[in-house]
Amino acid sequence: MRIAYTFLLLLISLAASAANVDTLKNYLEQTTSGRARFAQIMVDKNMKQLQQVTGTMEFVRPGKFRWEYEKPYEQLLVGDGTRLWVYDKDLNQVTVRKLDQALGDSPAALLAGSNDIEKTYKVTNIGNQEGLDWVEAVPKAKENAFERIRLGFGANGLQAMELRDQFGQMTVIKFASVERNPKLAPERFRFTPPKGADVISD
Numbered sequence: 001m002r003i004a005y006t007f008l009l010l011l012i013s014l015a016a017s018a019a020n021v022d023t024l025k026n027y028l029e030q031t032t033s034g035r036a037r038f039a040q041i042m043v044d045k046n047m048k049q050l051q052q053v054t055g056t057m058e059f060v061r062p063g064k065f066r067w068e069y070e071k072p073y074e075q076l077l078v079g080d081g082t083r084l085w086v087y088d089k090d091l092n093q094v095t096v097r098k099l100d101q102a103l104g105d106s107p108a109a110l111l112a113g114s115n116d117i118e119k120t121y122k123v124t125n126i127g128n129q130e131g132l133d134w135v136e137a138v139p140k141a142k143e144n145a146f147e148r149i150r151l152g153f154g155a156n157g158l159q160a161m162e163l164r165d166q167f168g169q170m171t172v173i174k175f176a177s178v179e180r181n182p183k184l185a186p187e188r189f190r191f192t193p194p195k196g197a198d199v200i201s202d
Helices: 005-015 021-030 099-103 107-112
Strands: 033-043 049-060 064-071 075-080 083-088 093-098 121-129 132-139 146-154 157-165 170-180 198-201
Touching: 093 099, 121 146
Parallel strands: 093 198
Antiparallel strands: 033 049, 033 170, 049 064, 064 075, 075 083, 083 093, 121 132, 132 146, 146 157, 157 170
């Protein structure tokens, strides 16, 4: 089943737009919604490309988001505040889980309520690299899927994100058309399984 829970970990990136840790925390408190396009590449420890996807995402705090993959395959993830719906169009299959269980201690969990990023991550400024100012978040829990997460910021706000997992694989995301606090219709965060779809739940 092609359920890309990894991408849920990217949601936190749209709730930040400064390379200063204090400003990052303040921004989390002041950001209630967001929208952006993304292009994401996954590489292995030898920098060999494993996957490339593009799409759009939206979120409204607390706990509501919509993540749509457009290429190379269509997949939709919707968090309605209590449940996570994952729809794979090719398989005509829907997976539904309780939102808190699906997100756990991932950065996406911050969108479900808590703004205390330092409760879960050790956050530091790591300076300017290749024209971007970077913040690094290292999870305090050893069982976290990622070894570290980096957010890169330029003149126009968030521009890049890097997530390195425990196996040396790295996910690199570039964002475009980032909007802070747009007005988003409530129905964007509701999901009804298509007729005939196979529904799998916990």
